[in-house]
Amino acid sequence: MLHIENLAAEIDGKLILNGISLTVPRGEVHAIMGPNGSGKSTLAYVLSGRDGYTVTGGTATFNGQDLLAMEPEARAAAGLFLAFQYPVELPGVGNANFLRTARNAQHRLRGEPELDAVQFLKLARAELKKLSMSDDMLRRNVNVGFSGGEKKRNEVLQMAILRPEFALLDETDSGLDIDALKIVAEGVNALRGPNFSALVITHYQRLLDYIAPDCVHVLAGGRIIRSGGPELALELEANGYVGMVADAA
Amino acid sequence: MSVLTYSGIEGFFARFAALRPHLPGDVAARDRAAAILRVQGLPSIRDEAWKYTNLRPVAQASFQSAATADPSALLARLPQLNAPRLVMVDGHYLATLSTLPPQVKCLPFAAAPKFGTLANPACEPMVALNTMLAEDGFSLTIPANIDAGLIVIAHLTTAARSTHPRHAITLEEGARASLLEIYLGEGAYLHNPVTEIHIGEGANLTHARLQDEAEEGFHLGTIYARIAAHSIYDSFSLNIGARLSRTELHASLAGAHATAHLNAAQILTGVQHADFTTIVSHDAPHGASRQTVKNALAGRSRGVFQGKIHVARGAQKTDGYQMNQALLLSPDAEIDSKPQLEIYADDVKCSHGATIGELDADQLFYLRSRGVPESQARGMLVRAFLSDAIDMVANGASRAVLETAVELWWQRHPA
Numbered sequence: 008m009l010h011i012e013n014l015a016a017e018i019d020g021k022l023i024l025n026g027i028s029l030t031v032p033r034g035e036v037h038a039i040m041g042p043n044g045s046g047k048s049t050l051a052y053v054l055s056g057r058d059g060y061t062v063t064g065g066t067a068t069f070n071g072q073d074l075l076a077m078e079p080e081a082r083a084a085a086g087l088f089l090a091f092q093y094p095v096e097l098p099g100v101g102n103a104n105f106l107r108t109a110r111n112a113q114h115r116l117r118g119e120p121e122l123d124a125v126q127f128l129k130l131a132r133a134e135l136k137k138l139s140m141s142d143d144m145l146r147r148n149v150n151v152g153f154s155g156g157e158k159k160r161n162e163v164l165q166m167a168i169l170r171p172e173f174a175l176l177d178e179t180d181s182g183l184d185i186d187a188l189k190i191v192a193e194g195v196n197a198l199r200g201p202n203f204s205a206l207v208i209t210h211y212q213r214l215l216d217y218i219a220p221d222c223v224h225v226l227a228g229g230r231i232i233r234s235g236g237p238e239l240a241l242e243l244e245a246n247g248y249v250g251m252v253a254d255a256a
Numbered sequence: 257m258s259v260l261t262y263s264g265i266e267g268f269f270a271r272f273a274a275l276r277p278h279l280p281g282d283v284a285a286r287d288r289a290a291a292i293l294r295v296q297g298l299p300s301i302r303d304e305a306w307k308y309t310n311l312r313p314v315a316q317a318s319f320q321s322a323a324t325a326d327p328s329a330l331l332a333r334l335p336q337l338n339a340p341r342l343v344m345v346d347g348h349y350l351a352t353l354s355t356l357p358p359q360v361k362c363l364p365f366a367a368a369p370k371f372g373t374l375a376n377p378a379c380e381p382m383v384a385l386n387t388m389l390a391e392d393g394f395s396l397t398i399p400a401n402i403d404a405g406l407i408v409i410a411h412l413t414t415a416a417r418s419t420h421p422r423h424a425i426t427l428e429e430g431a432r433a434s435l436l437e438i439y440l441g442e443g444a445y446l447h448n449p450v451t452e453i454h455i456g457e458g459a460n461l462t463h464a465r466l467q468d469e470a471e472e473g474f475h476l477g478t479i480y481a482r483i484a485a486h487s488i489y490d491s492f493s494l495n496i497g498a499r500l501s502r503t504e505l506h507a508s509l510a511g512a513h514a515t516a517h518l519n520a521a522q523i524l525t526g527v528q529h530a531d532f533t534t535i536v537s538h539d540a541p542h543g544a545s546r547q548t549v550k551n552a553l554a555g556r557s558r559g560v561f562q563g564k565i566h567v568a569r570g571a572q573k574t575d576g577y578q579m580n581q582a583l584l585l586s587p588d589a590e591i592d593s594k595p596q597l598e599i600y601a602d603d604v605k606c607s608h609g610a611t612i613g614e615l616d617a618d619q620l621f622y623l624r625s626r627g628v629p630e631s632q633a634r635g636m637l638v639r640a641f642l643s644d645a646i647d648m649v650a651n652g653a654s655r656a657v658l659e660t661a662v663e664l665w666w667q668r669h670p671a
Binding site: 088091095 | 619624627628629636637639640641644
């Protein structure tokens with residue numbers, strides 16, 4: 008599903024990703040853990056197509072398509088979803104309008120019929136109910152005046168409504184209390200299945216208590232220095248990054 | 257009728273000479289206006305009030321004395337609203353196309369020519385030009401304590417010539433009305449209307465304006481509003497049309513506890529130029545004025561906002577607020593912003609602010625990462641930028657018309 012090979016990228020001439028290779032097969036959830044400054048967020052942004060990063064080498068393919076050649080909106084329509092570490096506020100844009108516009112834009116890019124207002128509202132209300140969120144969420148402006156937890160819940164709501172095949176979670180657990188963390192995890196777990204994959208980027212093991220990964224990778228210095236099963240996360244939690252990074256060096 | 261070619265100010269004088277015997281009303285007032293114009297000429301950028309708006313394209317144009325064409329294509333572009341309407345075609349009031357409620361009085365200027373008391377040709381060259389050449393217009397009166405509801409006023413221009421209509425709107429004591437003025441046209445023309453608005457004590461006028469003149473058109477509109485005690489003038493101008501436009505709004509808070517809202521949004525592209533100029537005079541105590549003016553500028557367009565707030569010595573407890581925000585959608589767009597506060601009372605609250613920015617890259621990426629194509633995402637953010645100004649339009653039907661106009665504009669000119 009997602010296949011990254013030798014990916015190198017820099018920002019403002021500074022090399023951040025230094026030859027990452029990683030494959031996430033269909034139906035699997037992988038975690039990427041790493042210390043601050045290891046390139047975790049850069050990887051998420053490069054994969055989702057944010058401006059300002061220069062790919063200097065390697066490839067990334069998504070269902071066989073050259074991901075790096077696609078516009079961000081085309082990546083979304085192809086089924087990629089980035090849950091932001093810091094969700095962006097959009098004053099003057101209502102959440103319902105935002106969600107419906109996004110869903111229909113993806114339908115249009117895929118050549119599928121669009122949802123009308125009634126169909127969309129029905130769908131949105133059903134998803135809100137599943138996530139135990141209030142309808143009020145739809146009436147507010149996107150993320151404006153939301154608490155940190157509400158912003159992350161809104162990311163999960165977007166994910167539920169956009170139904171991606173692949174979710175990239177960029178430190179979605181940062182700044183969350185345990186209740187919000189559980190809601191986020193439930194949102195991801197609800198999508199799990201043979202046709203859904205995710206790459207969970209996190210600094211702490213905590214989130215992985217709720218989203219059990221099939222595989223854990225450790226990122227340091229812009230490279231993956233170790234890969235293993237869920238037990239790798241526990242080892243990091245017990246021993247910290249320092250020893251592992253030193254071993255790899 | 258012979259076809260004459262006019263150019264520059266001499267063209268206007270030639271037209272006046274030809275029309276003079278047939279023009280309605282006080283010919284002496286027209287002669288005085290012509291004399292003023294002969295001395296002052298059309299405004300130039302050397303005049304402080306016209307520093308940012310160069311009328312050379314207007315002065316160089318020659319406006320044919322073209323005949324009125326069939327307005328049905330323009331009529332079809334009007335929003336389908338279940339509301340009475342007043343229709344002007346090429347500056348003439350057309351009763352046959354108008355449907356006004358019986359409690360509202362409307363007289364064409366041609367039938368009852370009165371130049372009014374607020375507009376002063378000696379101070380405003382464009383008003384002098386209008387006074388010299390006004391042929392028709394409307395005079396609308398909402399009688400005391402009547403709520404006229406929503407009335408659409410359509411100004412349709414079909415002919416490539418200059419028109420100088422003279423309008424009056426009067427709300428008697430305690431009257432209420434919600435006007436939606438829409439300006440549409442075809443071809444290269446000059447539309448130079450002057451409108452005097454009298455709002456009686458305790459009256460309330462909501463005045464939404466959609467200036468969507470033809471791409472090659474010029475619009476130079478001057479509005480005077482006199483707001484009596486305890487009355488409200490709530491105006492919003494959306495300027496999206498015309499090659500060059502200026503909306504000059506003079507509001508006098510003449511009685512105590514008067515309120516004026518002079519809000520506006522301008523969305524421009526290509527080589528469009530739009531100037532929104534306000535002159536607010538607080539002439540009585542306890543007045544409140546509010547202005548939120550937004551410019552979204554693409555291409556090589558230029559937006560101008562000049563806002564003057566004058567607080568007279570006796571106008572204590574005045575509360576004046578002015579906010580001007582510009583969004584530059586292209587490196588070649590330009591905004592000129594000139595706030596001007598003149599305060600002669602000592603117990604007042606007056607504030608103003610201005611911001612200029614570009615679209616936020618993080619917001620744009622957030623939308624695109626959700627699958628919204630870039631142009632559509634930019635359109636959403638531009639509409640969001642304008643929304644807190646447009647949201648102030650109190651009448652829901654008018655607000656919906658303005659929102660649709662912005663949306664259609666973006667579809668025509670994705671920037």
